[in-house]
Amino acid sequence: MVVLLNLQGVGVGCPHPPLTPSPTMLTGHPHRRHTSGRWRRRSSGNFVLRCAIAEPSGEPAPLGQKTQYRDGFLEKVFMALFARKMKKHAASPTTTTASSAWNYDYDSFVDVSRRVMQGRSRLQQQQVVREVLLSMLPPGAPAQFRKLFPPTKWAAEFNAALTVPFFHWLVGPSEVVEVEVNGVKQRSGVHIKKCRYLENSGCVGMCVNMCKIPTQDFFTNEFGLPLTMNPNFEDMSCEMVYGQVPPPFDEDPVSKQPCYANLCSVANPSSSVCPKLQA
Template identity: 80%
Template sequence: MVVLSLQVVQFSSPQRLSVKRQRTGGFIRCGIAEPSGEPAPMGQKTKYNDGFFEKAFMTLFARKMEKFAAPLKSGTEFKKKGWFDYDYESFVDVSKRVMQGRSRMQQQEVVREVLLSMLPPGAPAQFRKLFPPTKWAAEFNAALTVPFFHWLVGPSEVVEVEVNGEKQKSGVHIKKCRYLENSGCVGMCVNMCKIPTQDFFTNEFGLPLTMIPNFEDMSCEMVYGQAPPPIEEDPVFTQPCFAEICSVANPSSPVCHKLQA
């Protein structure tokens, strides 16, 4: 696990987190199949070698989300997938079908229900007892994020951040988010990942979390212990579509239409 030096978290820019890093090692590799071992450049999809662990999580999430997904298009053959028939592309496809016909708030509620369905009864209350909103809890959850969510977001590393005037190693830097680069959709990033994940940790678990996607290079900063900004002040809601790579993008619109639904 790698630790970097990070300056104060700021929300002044809609696309880039203002930070200063000092490298002390390499990124966690996360089964990347690229010759360089690093995520592919912007505009290209990174190749991954997913193993047993990764496919198990893809299947678990996809099966839970399939219950809320719109049916496949007419004429498309449907065959119920087995436990290891899901890959990352099919997981993203299920996510896209969950978005169909739902407002922004409804999409976020589906993700919340899916996350709750994966927990045993009373888990959020137990989490609050085990992990009150302290520096230690924030740092511990940041450390867990790196190995357990690499299948979803790609390689990441723990970074030092400043929260409420105190430096702590409760930040996670995602070098190039796998979910965003495979969906190519700003709205999916915000409605199906950022906002519901922030809300889940902040409101269900009682541990504040802020996620700051960078739509210029598809990286993302997760800051445990940092309360997210109010929805109306979050700069992601002024973000335009990825006009060249999103199948539902509207290049003439200054804001991604899926953020306004």
């Protein structure tokens, strides 16, 4: 998906050198250094994506504490791209969260997501995200993706490797892990240590309806590469498994998940299941 993104409005043809991820970022190795929080220019003139986490340990903050990030220019560009697309479907803000079309930080990006959720059913929220994802791609991209990445072990492992560096801005630090898919062990799993989107929203409904389900459906149905996402609501981690067909929603454990009563601004503590997960 990353390779096919149509980065509208980023300034195609600008004089900057090409952006290339370093080999260490593609490996997802947990012991290699990637915590400087900036795109840095190497002697070759290329930029290398570095982890933007700002915690002294280089790891997400413990549960109950908010992880601090240092977002650079490119991270904010991605935030603005998604936020501008989603803003078209969002309810009007009660306060101004961005002073210009490109001045978005992560909190304002999450705020737009929350406003998209307002007044919409679970399926309507998922449909909005699908439309936004499609709008980020050039015409014919899903068909081209199916040709480049048929549902093979190699395609699953390759997309897992790409997820680690390219989606750090969205979900935080992650690493490629070995998983078992249909009885075969392969490195097509991505372990997200503490999901930035879930941590900042504090909302089970947003995690499931605005991230998990639409992303699974997009890869599985649009791209033809099955993907299952398993969020852990106890520690806010998540496991992505490329190559694994996701279960029907009613059979997925997340369908019975209650709200974060102390974190979510729209939580219903009296309900045994997050209201946003109900039909």
